[in-house]
Amino acid sequence: MELTYQASFDLKYFIEENKDKFKNSLLLEAVNVKDRIDEILRIGNINLVSNAQKLVIDIIDGNEDALKAFAKQEGIVWATHSIELSFKLEWVQAIRRTLWRFIQSFNNLSNKYDLDDFFHLELQINNRVDQFLNTFFISYSNYKDALIVAQRQLVENLSVPIIPITSSVCILPLIGTVDSFRTAILEEKVLTEIGRLRIQTLIIDLSGIGNMEPDVIDHLMKIIDGTSMMGCHSIITGLRAEVVKKMIHLDISSFFMKTKTLGTLQQALKQYIIQ
Numbered sequence: 658m659e660l661t662y663q664a665s666f667d668l669k670y671f672i673e674e675n676k677d678k679f680k681n682s683l684l685l686e687a688v689n690v691k692d693r694i695d696e697i698l699r700i701g702n703i704n705l706v707s708n709a710q711k712l713v714i715d716i717i718d719g720n721e722d723a724l725k726a727f728a729k730q731e732g733i734v735w736a737t738h739s740i741e742l743s744f745k746l747e748w749v750q751a752i753r754r755t756l757w758r759f760i761q762s763f764n765n766l767s768n769k770y771d772l773d774d775f776f777h778l779e780l781q782i783n784n785r786v787d788q789f790l791n792t793f794f795i796s797y798s799n800y801k802d803a804l805i806v807a808q809r810q811l812v813e814n815l816s817v818p819i820i821p822i823t824s825s826v827c828i829l830p831l832i833g834t835v836d837s838f839r840t841a842i843l844e845e846k847v848l849t850e851i852g853r854l855r856i857q858t859l860i861i862d863l864s865g866i867g868n869m870e871p872d873v874i875d876h877l878m879k880i881i882d883g884t885s886m887m888g889c890h891s892i893i894t895g896l897r898a899e900v901v902k903k904m905i906h907l908d909i910s911s912f913f914m915k916t917k918t919l920g921t922l923q924q925a926l927k928q929y930i931i932q
Contacts, residue, residue, distance in 0.1 A: 662766045669717045671763045680706055686751035690744050701738035709752050716785045728789045732796025753786050817846040825857035826929055832865030840876040847880055851889045858929055859884055862922045864895025871907055881916050891916045894925045
């Protein structure tokens with residue numbers, strides 16, 4: 658590979674003047690990543706080649722603040738789009754190997770570095786690459802954790818959507834499957850919101866629930882007991898025949914003594930809102 662070189666070149670200028678050859682050499686090193694470059698650009702608007710050139714210049718310049726900022730930014734973007742970390746690791750290591758190959762070529766042409774200088778340069782370059790990787794992985798991990806927490810909170814809020822109708826009346830429409838995890842969220846959210854919103858009447862609409870396991874029915878009973886202890890009156894609407902049959906077989910007739918049941922949500926709204 659014939660490289661462009663003049664005696665006036667420093668290492669940074671040498672890399673910039675041979676950036677196309679650097680790119681070609683880098684792509685030969687990054688065996689798995691090179692076939693995914695276009696895909697990563699499409700998914701996350703991440704230009705790996707351009708970013709590699711920026712990274713190399715910041716490493717040579719020793720611009721630690723820029724390296725940290727760039728690594729944090731990259732970590733957030735890769736976490737946001739859930740791009741495989743193995744690609745990032747392979748890409749940065751390919752950049753490291755390619756950079757050292759060009760440093761060797763530059764020194765062969767310039768004889769700029771003696772042995773002590775070369776070892777000092779090796780320490781600086783590798784420390785900066787390692788610092789970039791460490792900051793990237795920390796940023797990726799922190800942002801990924803934050804995304805997981807935010808998504809879980811969103812799921813929890815969607816799982817237990819308590820809707821205020823008046824200052825004292827709220828509706829809790831439950832749709833889909835109610836399992837033990839969701840009932841635990843349900844208990845915490847219902848009791849918290851009763852206290853926060855000072856709910857006096859909570860209409861729990863079960864018309865969107867086609868089936869409930871016995872342990873879930875038992876947990877629902879405890880939630881109703883809890884709402885009563887907090888001074889909130891509960892109304893159950895939309896019980897389906899399949900659920901009622903299970904309640905009958907479980908012999909929990911006390912359920913109907915602790916809460917009022919109505920056939921539809923519309924009946925409850927008419928009785929407790931319109932009137």
